[in-house]
Amino acid sequence: MTKNTDSRNPKILRTRRLTVLSSIAVLGLAAIVGGPIAFHQLNVPELSSLAQAAETAVQPESTAQPAGFADLVARVKPAVISVRVKIDEPQPTASSDEDGSPAIPPGSPLEKFFHDFGSPNASSGHEVMIGEGSGFFISADGYAVTNNHVVDHAQSVEVTTSDGKSYQAKVVGTDPKTDLALIKVDGQDFPHVSFADQQPRVGDWVVAIGNPYGLGGTVTAGIVSAEGRDIGAGPYDDFIQIDAPINKGNSGGPAFDHNGNVIGVNTAILAPSGGSVGIGFDIPATTVKVVIAELKDTGYVTRGWLGIQEQPVTADIAAGLGVKQAKGSLVDEAEPGSPAAKAGVKPGDVITAVDGAAIKDPRELAQKIGGMAPGTSVTLSVLRNGEPKDLAVTLGTMPAERQAQADTGPGSSAAPSKEQNLGLLLAPADQVAGAGEKGVAVVAVDPDGMAAEHGLQAGDIILDVGGKAVSNPDDVRQDLAALRKDGKQAALMRVQSVDATRFVAVPLGHA
Structure with a gap:
């Protein structure tokens, strides 16, 4: 089975495959603005001169050609490539009986069908998935930049240039934390582009070229809308936001400044409707240059x-x-x-x-x-x-990616104690199954209380309050009382959750 794929979350889409369907209308306006004229003071030669001046002023508006990006695009477009990947992934099978036949209730009309024609699970359990993205050459000997999520887990990578030629490519290295990848095509004299030396300014023109919906070679234009954007994609988020329409399939494609230098790599879009709404995100060239240089040298990035x-x-x-x-x-x-x-x-x-x-x-x-x-x-x-x-x-x-530790919710085996002002039901952690040996377990939280409002949940472990370690509910109450007595406005608690330890500041009510 073959299908197209794209990585996405409800709001931010990695732009592996999509296109532009909007049209652009160019409006031209010409106007002559003047003050009131006392015609009795003008003779015929003066009127003739005024008419000639008006004609001269209007004429350039009717013949001038609008500025565009055609020369820039003609220069850089040959370096932009379409990237097509093939991924063979194991697929989960439906539930079945021990003999491999599907779990069909006895007497079901489907029972005889599967008996005669075999189980629907009688497949290899694998699915061939085709993904399409974009990229661009950065050297004449075939090194090209794309996104990590475009080539992630790819069995094969094929690139197509703007003149329709196709090449097999190998993945030199990837960096999931910045979503960058370096690929290599064998050959020489490939057209290529350079990175900009400076960060663009908000309001600068930007031209994006990519492979939306697998169409290849699509050009869109806009401006740099913002910089330093954090979209929650990773710890090194520092994206350039652009309004040049980019869509699924533009992933890994370049965004150019007016000089034809790459200012960023298209990587994600804000897509509440599934397509471009004019908010796209680029990895800055300053980041790309450093990461790609290390990928070329070692195949990976150390931090x-x-x-x-x-x-x-x-x-x-x-x-x-x-x-x-x-x-x-x-x-x-x-x-x-x-x-x-x-x-x-x-x-x-x-x-x-x-x-x-x-x-x-x-x-x-x-x-x-x-x-x-x-x-x-x-x-x-x-x-x-x-x-x-x-x-x-x-x-x-930096170590390799670590798996988040799984934990089970605590089941109370001790009589819990209430902390009325914050809306907490507490018990010593060492007396609550699965809660560990240290701290005070949150057994229940009043959904309308102050603690719930500030993120505390049942199953959390309070390790210390106001910098002091706690081991039972009395410790928590005494420390809170001391903080109130000292005139503190909030209690800073260090809290251990299922996957992390964090601080929670809970405003103190009156005792």
């Missing part, structure tokens, strides 16, 4: 690694920490044996700078650390209990 779980500093968390500004990256956990743990980074620290460069949020920290080589020594500036502190860290190598 510096701190080894922390982190979260943004919200206004509520800043109040709970007693800091003035909601900036920086709050450390939820330093992984045992990680570079951060060895350097003395602790939960509750707020990382405010790296080597003196201010850090706005966890995304900026991830980008800065990820852009450094393993083994690099850096200085982390942190706030600990409101006091500034510098820590020297030698970065490690």
Whole structure:
């Protein structure tokens, strides 16, 4: 069975395959604007001169040709390629009896059919899937850039150039974290393009060329709408937003500036209706150049690694920490044996700078650390209990992707205790099945309470409150009372969930 595929989520689509169906209308307006004229003061020669001037002013409007991108497109389009991949994936089979026949109820009209003609599961259990995307040559010897999600798990890759020639390509290397891939076609003298040296400005013209719906060689134009966009695709999100229509099938295609240099690689669209609504996202050329160079050298990308779980500093968390500004990256956990743990980074620290460069949020920290080589020594500036502190860290190598740890929801075996003001039902974690040995388990949450409003859920484990470790509900109550007595507006709790540890700032009610 053959079908076309595309990666997507409800709002952000990876643009492996789609096209442009809209049309563009060009409107021209010409007007002569003048003030009131006292004709009794004008003689015939003056009227004749005025008429000639008006004719001269109007004429250029009627003969001038509108500026376009034809010359630019003619120069760069030969370097843009269509990318077609074949993926052979195992498919789940329907439920069946032990003898391999489908689980059909006895007496069903289908029972005799399957007995005579065989089970619908009598297939190989595999499905051939065809995906289509875009790419572009960056060298005369056949190196080309595309998206990781275009060639991910591909058994074969075929590229087609603008003149209709097809070539087999091999995948040199991929980087899922930035959704980039480098492929190679054997040959010489391929037309190719260069990356822009500078980040484009918001409002600059941009031309996108790609392979929407497998049509190949489609050109659209627009402007750079925004920069530094985070769409939740990964820790290194720093996308350029453009309004040049890009669709499924444009994935991996280039976006050019008015000089014909690549400013970004098309990778995703905002698509509430399934197609382009004029909001597309490009990986910046500054990122692409670094990643592609490393893929060409080694086939993979190595990044510096701190080894922390982190979260943004919200206004509520800043109040709970007693800091003035909601900036920086709050450390939820330093992984045992990680570079951060060895350097003395602790939960509750707020990382405010790296080597003196201010850090706005966890995304900026991830980008800065990820852009450094393993083994690099850096200085982390942190706030600990409101006091500034510098820590020297030698970065490690980011490990391979780790599976999220599965956990089962706790079943209470102890009499829970209520924390009335926050709407929590609590019990010692070591007395709740599956909750572990440390902390206080949240057995139930009042859906209308303050804790639920700020993200606490049944099954969470409260590890500490206001920087103090807790082991039973009385510890939680006493620490909350102390915070209220000290005039704190919020209680900062370190909470362990199924897949992560985080801080939750819950506003304190009156005792």
